[in-house]
Amino acid sequence: MTAPQLPKVAGIDPPVPAPAPSSASPAAGSPSSAATSEDHSEAGSTAASPTAGALVQDHLARWVSDLTTLQELIERLLRTTTLDDALQELLRAGASLVGAGRGLVTLHPEGGPPVTVGLGLGRADLGHLETIPHEHTAPRTGSPYVRLLEDLPPVGTRDGVCHPDITGEDGLDPRHREVAARLGYAASYAVPLDVATPVPHRLGAAVWLYPEPAEPAERRRHLAGLYCGYATEHLARLLELDRVRETLTVLHSELLPSRLPRVPGIRLAVRHRPGAQGGGSWYDALPLPEGALGLAVGTITGSGPTAIAAMGRLRASLRAYAVMEGEDPVAVLSDLELLLRLTEPARAATALFAYCEPALRKVVVAGAGHCSPLVLGDHRTEYVETSLSAPLGMLACWEAPSVEIEPAPGETLLFYSDGLLRGTGAAMDRAFARLHLAAATVPRNSRHDPDAIADHVLRTVLPDETAEITDDVVLLVAHFE
Incomplete structure (x- = not known):
């Protein structure tokens, strides 16, 4: 019997599963056959330890692989110097982490205009998403992409919200199903973008879309949450930098x-x-x-x-x-x-x-x-x-x-x-x-x-x-x- 295949993360193959322990018994007449019942129990415990050690090594290897992948993605994000480049990098990295093909990120900075960028979605596609009607109260993000983001958890949590089967989901507005069919996606996964300092608040959210009914595994969700946490701080710094530059530009022009x-x-x-x-x-x-x-x-x-x-x-x-x-x-x-x-x-x-x-x-x-x-x-x-x-x-x-x-x-x-x-x-x-x-x-x-x-x-x-x-x-x- 073979061990189950572990999921891939960001294109990196998981470690090879540990081989199953052998069921062969020692030959007759060997020293083990003459062991007392206490010795036999101790031998059984010793035989099981290599398998447990291999499983621990598997878990450690997986963690190292995940952390290495996360570090590479964060370093790539931190090399971006403009808001648009950072948003595109966030969408690409997040898509690889949660196994999606397309997505969008929307920001609603305080005192500034909203910013929305799509991955694999044109302006017309984003316009179709904006037509999805309000079904409940307005979302915490204030985004026009209401149904995709309205169920996000409170500020300060990294938990995402998944709609694994939009076609078969109960209580869904028909307009949402129509837009999903038009754009060719059947599932979505949204992650909040929350800023912790100086005052915790929600900067926006990121959503990734799947062409077929799907749901990211817990491991992928955890990595995506960690990554989005780092990404949000970087986006907040770029937004503040843009605000400072805009202020300086206005001041400069007023002096000319x-x-x-x-x-x-x-x-x-x-x-x-x-x-x-x-x-x-x-x-x-x-x-x-x-x-x-x-x-x-x-x-x-x-x-x-x-x-x-x-x-x-x-x-x-x-x-x-x-x-x-x-x-x-x-x-x-x-x-x-x-x-x-x-x-x-x-x-x-x-x-x-x-x-x-x-x-x-x-x-x-x-x-x-x-x-x-x-x-x-x-x-x-x-x-x-x-x-x-x-x-x-x-x-x-x-x-x-x-x-x-x-x-x-x-x-x-x-x-x-x-x-x-x-x-x-x-x-x-x-x-x-x-x-x-x-x-x-x-x-x-x-x-x-x-x-x-x-x-x-x-x-x-x-x-x-x-x-x-x-x-x-x-x-x-x-x-x-």
Whole structure:
């Protein structure tokens, strides 16, 4: 008689069952045949011990296999850095643990919109699940997937809820059977996603679907519960990180110009992508007396809320200096450097300020450790030759000469942050070459539209719009008519 086959967990075969003990008796005349009844009883106990030891080894091997599998899955989950990637990894790992093929996870963070992601389910499929009517009270998760999640246990437990045979289950709404038949699933297993700290609450739930009537074994349920416990904490951290980033993004945008000014003879466009770390890059476009215009871009060292606040103070100061002495960009940056040294001694900043007279098509530029502007026209695409200068706050006294530019009618100046170059992931010389190529390849029918120029350059330099960038990206385009 053979031992029953143990179930598989996460694709790892269980250990080989221990062989059954032999029933052969000792031969006649052997020392065992002459043993007394007490000796015979002791011998029987000794013969049984190897089998018991093998069973213990089997259990230990199973536990080691389960823990190894769980560790691998958790390590894979912790390598995810975005919420969407983490949710997909949770669904894939959970499906392997409970032996399902498809599933969905829904989150309802406090103060945020609900998030629902499916595995093997499209948007239309999720929409069908949302049509399942409320049969009892609203679920604790607040999810629209009511019937799948309404029987979950109270917060703080890892027990899942299984519907092993939806077709044959009594008291089930006909709409649920209809949706299950349409989507091709016959059973479901739901696990709550509960956060323990700082206040225990339910973040959401995960559900896995089976194509045929099925129910995960207790061993699989236990592993899925452990895994979902770790996964929930990771998801909570990613949600909090997203909230902090969103707050920093809003704060950053509120400290930048809400709209660009309209000055005769020049048209402006700007593109700004906040970095993942909440950097301190800024831009400005300030109307000045006598039809002039001041343009500025810059970056302050550091990241996070303190860097953004320092950026706001620096930009406000630059606007004041530009109004008073904007026709002399060197003086503007010199005053800004003195202020930075006195009020932000632990920080440095790069900055570029340009005094533009659109009627005369004349631009005077001074830069402090910042990237040179790029001139784009029908007959040239070249970087402006500016002198090498140190960032503000790096020297006891900053000073650098200004450069005068005379753009021809129809030419465009590009001002940008170094985050645009770093976003390419290439060495700086190659990043400059890529930016030059992007400007040179702007279609001729788009060269008189600053918005089209900005979109083309940004799309060419940073083709992957979904890729996470570390530093702020600023691109300010000034087109002279």
